[in-house]
Amino acid sequence: MLSLFVANPGQVLSKQQLTEVVWPNVHVSDDSIFQCIRELRTALGDERRQLIQLVSGRGYLFEADVSRVPKVAAPIRNTVGEAEAVDEQGVASATGPQPETVHILPSPEGDSAPGRKHFRLGFRSASALAVAAGIGAVAGLAAATPFLAPDLLFARKTPTVLVLPITAPGPDQQVAEMAANVTLRLTEGLAKIDKLRVLAPRLEAIPAQAVPQTAAATPSQADFVVSGELQMENRAWTLKARMSNSVTGEVRWSNSMSIGSDDTDVSLQQSRLAAGVGHPLALRINAMIDSGTASTATDRDQPAGGTKVVIEQAMASINRTTPERFQAAQAMLEKALAADPVNVDLEVALAAHWLRGIQMVWYDPAAVPATEHNARTMLERALRAKPNYIPVLDGYCRFLTATNQFVESLVACGKVLAFDPWDGLALYNLGISQTQLGRFGDALATFKQADQFDTPQISRWTWLLGAGLANALMDRNEEAIPWLLRSIAITPGTGRTHGVLAAAYQRLGRTDEARAAMAKTLELRPGSNATNILLPMKNVSPVYQESMQRILQALIDAGLPER
Secondary structure, X not given: OHHHHHHOXXXXXXXXXXXXXXXXXXXXXXXHHHHHHHHHHHHHOOOOOOOEEEEOOOEEEEOOEEEEOOOOOOOEEOOOOOEEOEOOOOOEOOOOOOOOOEEEEEOOOOOOOOOOOEEEEEEOOOHHHHHHHHHHHOOOOHHHXXXXXXXXXXXXXXXXXXXXXXXXXXXXXXXXXXXXXXXHHHHHHHHOOOOOEEEOOOOOOOOOOOOOOOOOOOHHHOXXXXXXXXXXXXXEEEEEEEEEEOOOOOEEEEEEEEEEOOOOOHHHHHHHHHHHHHHHHHHHHHHHHHOOOOOOOOHHHOOOHHHHHHHHHHHHHOOXXXXXXXXXXXXXXXXXXXXXXXXHHHHHHHHHHHHHHHHOOOOOHHHHHHHHHHHHHHHHHHHHHOOOOHHHHHHHHHHHHHOXXXXXXXXXXXXXXXXXXXXXXXXXXXXXXXHHOOOHHHHHHHHHHHHHHOOOHHHHHHHHHHHHHHHHHOOOHHHHHHHHHHHHHHOOOOHHHHHHHHHHHHHOOOHHHHHHHHHHHHHHOOOOOOOOOOOOOOOOOHHHHHHHHHHHHHHHHOOOOOO
């Protein structure tokens, strides 16, 4: 938001404009804007609200003069703490790859009119402004500094993808309309991906739809072509999709997705079909761009087969969560990383695993600080190596959420969604941060969006738990129970979900069910009591803290020991 204000000084920006730019893939309420404005005013020392002004009925105005720094005589420090010389054009002359940076400096006295703020901007390239200004240069978000590593995407050719209409065999109009709507949703999702140019198809089955059209779009205009076929068989939709090199026709990616036609409404079926192929496609495109092979992709832009197998086995071993399975998965990942110590995918998987152990309270409290430090070190090293790689960004998003750095987490998780709008894990962590900042309505909308996409399916229990918790925090206990039961049906081994369920039952007067759910919580998390069952309260909002205290009382009433 700050970068947007700085780029448009003296111009009124509406709440809609702010929302569309700052949260392009997230459902947010006006409270998110108000909170962000408050945080910016605090960071800028704008207690009198003269720098960021509310223009009633229109939006917000950044009332300041903004200019470039033509010359910096002394070395300045970049956001990762290394000194660098700056030449007369304001361009860093340090050798080797350097982070792009933005420096927002208060002007010396006399540079601006009396009573008017003036900011001087020193930055190496305009492309850095949107990333660096809003993330850390002013607000001091130290945890976000790994994002300011070299942004390789800025220097690369933007790949172009042509999405062909998904075909539907036979004359069935219902299938044809379904295929057209899935094509539309897939195209719209891909068009949200940063650093990707998308050519949209003509969709004859839905001519009234307002679809961005490219009348003469042909494979020759694109680097890659996405195509697919949709079929209805045995009361289930099956979508097969692939991405091919537009010149050679070589298939660079393929996937399929099936969903029952009776379980959900048609709109949800369309969304999940598009997300089911869009999510792995976004990961594939991201890996290609990150490796610098956007126009000549090779198998080297994918994780090695052995790495993928190890990660999948580790995840499978904790799907039905128990401490024993957790330890087995950790040993598996540590062994693989010892054999391949520079493998970024393994580093991210192990760091995420450590964080899960912290969240599940499976580490001795004395070991938690060292475990957290190891996870941060590993993830920041991975970010320096691959600053725009989705698995790394996902891991860092989760780390910030798990360590109660919620404002920074909103930024980190938003960056994940800029590369993969269907990433349910990023949506879950975003929702958790919104929850603990007291934005329960925003959080519930975010969890519901993750459920709408349902990708990756291995993580679906998390956003179901999040939706149940958000409802419970708003005292909507009847609405919370179905979400929690769905989460438990997928992953029954987490005591936290049973605990929230116990509180919901207790507050509805269903005491027998509440006590049964609490007994399960204590079975899965022996030693739990009122002093240790809640998540850490560091950086949480008073609204969240008050709501959690009411839930805690319900847990005590359901049989949770007080000590």
